[in-house]
Amino acid sequence: MLKKVFEYAGDYRKTTYASMIVLMIGVVAYVAPFIFAYQIIQPLLMHEALTLEYVVWRIVGIAVCLILYAVFYIWGLALSHRSAYHTLENLRISLQGKLEKLPLGTIQEKGVGSLKKMFIDDIESIEILLAHALPEGVANLSIPIMVYITMFIVDWKLALLSLVSLPLGLIAMGMLYKIGMSEMNTYYAAAQKMNNTIVEYINGMEVVKVFNRDGESYHRFENDVRGYRDFTLAWYKACWPWMALYNSILPCVAMVTLPVGAWFVLQGYSTLPDLALVLCMSFAVGSPILRALGFMSTIPQLNYKIETLETMMNADPIIQGTTSFAGSDHSIRFEDIHFAYKEEEVLHGVSFDVKEGSLTALIGESGSGKSTLAKLLVHYYDVSGGTIKIGGQDIRDMSLEALNNEISYVSQEQFLFNTTLLENIRIGNLNASDEEVMEAARKAQCEEFLTRLDKGIHTMAGDGGKQLSGGERQRISLARAILKDAPIIVLDEATAFMDPENEEKMNAAIAEVIKNKTVIVIAHRLQSIVNADQICILKDGNLEAIGTHNELLKDSDEYKRLWQAAQSSAAWKVSTKEGGNKE
Numbered sequence: 001m002l003k004k005v006f007e008y009a010g011d012y013r014k015t016t017y018a019s020m021i022v023l024m025i026g027v028v029a030y031v032a033p034f035i036f037a038y039q040i041i042q043p044l045l046m047h048e049a050l051t052l053e054y055v056v057w058r059i060v061g062i063a064v065c066l067i068l069y070a071v072f073y074i075w076g077l078a079l080s081h082r083s084a085y086h087t088l089e090n091l092r093i094s095l096q097g098k099l100e101k102l103p104l105g106t107i108q109e110k111g112v113g114s115l116k117k118m119f120i121d122d123i124e125s126i127e128i129l130l131a132h133a134l135p136e137g138v139a140n141l142s143i144p145i146m147v148y149i150t151m152f153i154v155d156w157k158l159a160l161l162s163l164v165s166l167p168l169g170l171i172a173m174g175m176l177y178k179i180g181m182s183e184m185n186t187y188y189a190a191a192q193k194m195n196n197t198i199v200e201y202i203n204g205m206e207v208v209k210v211f212n213r214d215g216e217s218y219h220r221f222e223n224d225v226r227g228y229r230d231f232t233l234a235w236y237k238a239c240w241p242w243m244a245l246y247n248s249i250l251p252c253v254a255m256v257t258l259p260v261g262a263w264f265v266l267q268g269y270s271t272l273p274d275l276a277l278v279l280c281m282s283f284a285v286g287s288p289i290l291r292a293l294g295f296m297s298t299i300p301q302l303n304y305k306i307e308t309l310e311t312m313m314n315a316d317p318i319i320q321g322t323t324s325f326a327g328s329d330h331s332i333r334f335e336d337i338h339f340a341y342k343e344e345e346v347l348h349g350v351s352f353d354v355k356e357g358s359l360t361a362l363i364g365e366s367g368s369g370k371s372t373l374a375k376l377l378v379h380y381y382d383v384s385g386g387t388i389k390i391g392g393q394d395i396r397d398m399s400l401e402a403l404n405n406e407i408s409y410v411s412q413e414q415f416l417f418n419t420t421l422l423e424n425i426r427i428g429n430l431n432a433s434d435e436e437v438m439e440a441a442r443k444a445q446c447e448e449f450l451t452r453l454d455k456g457i458h459t460m461a462g463d464g465g466k467q468l469s470g471g472e473r474q475r476i477s478l479a480r481a482i483l484k485d486a487p488i489i490v491l492d493e494a495t496a497f498m499d500p501e502n503e504e505k506m507n508a509a510i511a512e513v514i515k516n517k518t519v520i521v522i523a524h525r526l527q528s529i530v531n532a533d534q535i536c537i538l539k540d541g542n543l544e545a546i547g548t549h550n551e552l553l554k555d556s557d558e559y560k561r562l563w564q565a566a567q568s569s570a571a572w573k574v575s576t577k578e579g580g581n582k583e
């Protein structure tokens with residue numbers, strides 16, 4: 001476990017070692033006062049003469065040692081914290097770097113709650129290991145070791161007596177560790193489930209309210225919070241007896257030493273001053289042992305968290321090359337594409353070509369695999385079989401950055417950061433001037449709603465873009481794509497019905513985005529793609545048919561069916577409109 005953590009500490013590993021050394025020097029200062037005290041007690045008990053100077057110097061010695069102990073303790077902790085927080089920084093940056101290289105699917109499967117817990121809580125808990133458990137634990141353990149060495153030098157019989165209670169305490173501690181470890185996975189699974197449910201509950205509050213699902217959603221929330229409580233209580237219940245046992249036995253080092261040691265003195269096996277010293281020292285070892293072992297009880301939890309982090313760090317990255325784009329043009333070839341999100345395959349050998357500068361529409365029923373195919377092209381996932389080539393170059397041979405320079409993916413739900421709309425659009429091209437951003441906004445038909453806003457394009461988008469309507473958010477994302485000006489556009493057409501004015505604006509914005517580009521559009525409204533160069537019909541993960549609107553109307557029963565369905569849906573819209581309804 002330590003080896004893994006130290007890999008992220010880098011050079012700060014030396015600072016952790018330094019903190020241990022400083023704290024251990026402090027330990028010497030902690031033990032020395034007992035020797036000075038002994039030097040005063042011993043002549044008193046033996047009725048030997050003492051000078052004032054002799055006593056004062058020893059008291060000064062005790063005071064200096066206590067000050068030194070405090071100084072070394074603070075210094076050691078300052079060093080250990082410096083190392084710990086640099087390591088946390090490295091860990092968070094490494095995790096972020098890792099996430100960037102993982103397939104998006106792996107990240108989404110984790111859930112926001114688990115990722116937040118990993119980034120913030122789990123990594124933060126490593127601070128306990130590096131800043132406290134390790135340096136303080138080592139220092140606290142070396143106190144009893146030094147004390148016992150001194151005791152053995154003074155009187156080995158009395159030293160042995162004070163060790164009698166130790167094995168019992170250690171057995172209790174071992175049991176606590178064993179039980180804690182065995183329940184840890186269930187405990188953390190419950191914590192992770194609760195985290196994800198809470199995040200989902202907060203994110204989905206709007207839907208919950210709109211569909212009156214408060215009760216249902218609250219039940220899930222309540223169940224998971226209860227589940228966490230039950231697991232935690234069960235875990236503590238299993239650990240409590242052992243925790244109580246080791247907490248009470250370990251500090252009672254004098255439990256046997258006091259009565260048996262007194263008998264030793266009466267029998268002449270030991271001297272009274274030696275017994276006094278051993279007893280004094282016995283009281284000094286209890287709390288350091290407890291503190292050191294207390295840190296040990298956090299190790300099962302830390303171990304679990306570090307293993308979870310490691311699993312994430314070792315997850316297979318997406319396959320990507322280091323070269324830049326070297327394709328001959330921007331034609332696209334899907335060659336026998338197979339793909340499975342988990343075990344079940346959702347694309348079963350899809351092959352087709354997209355000519356440079358052409359418009360290809362992907363259509364098919366919900367769940368037929370349209371978005372999956374688009375996501376494979378933008379390399380959110382690695383294909384399970386087959387190849388995707390742009391201009392003859394396999395997309396796995398170029399870096400993700402190189403591929404991203406060639407493609408703009410405009411999905412239905414684009415995230416808007418809580419900064420100005422201007423900066424949100426500039427994400428398309430960070431080098432664009434304000435004028436260029438505004439021009440892109442104009443082309444994407446954003447002007448109309450921007451002029452309505454008090455601060456225009458300088459308005460804050462709000463948390464996740466919540467200040468804008470769905471159509472407005474989509475036009476912002478189209479402005480981003482215009483600014484990016486990539487040669488290939490992958491567009492997920494909006495499924496939601498729009499009012500005619502909004503639809504007209506959206507179509508004008510889309511026309512601007514796809515001008516002179518190689519375009520793949522996931523079409524949900526067939527009326528909008530009748531002029532496409534080719535239409536691909538996907539059905540249950542297979543390419544059912546491919547051709548122009550007229551060719552497909554002639555040759556494909558599936559297309560005829562979809563077209564008829566689209567026509568009657570349009571007719572339904574017209575009739576409800578005529579009937580004075582919403583449309």
Ligand SMILES: Nc1ncnc2c1ncn2[C@@H]1O[C@H](COP(=O)(O)OP(=O)(O)OP(=O)(O)O)[C@@H](O)[C@H]1O
Pocket residue numbers: 105341342346364365366367368369370371372373
């Ligand atoms: N992240 C995911 N994990 C597991 N399965 C998924 C995931 N995303 C999609 N699927 C499954 O893959 C299949 C294809 O889904 P996809 O989203 O590509 O269909 P689609 O044709 O784009 O549907 P729609 O028109 O509703 O967007 C479906 O069976 C879907 O349930």
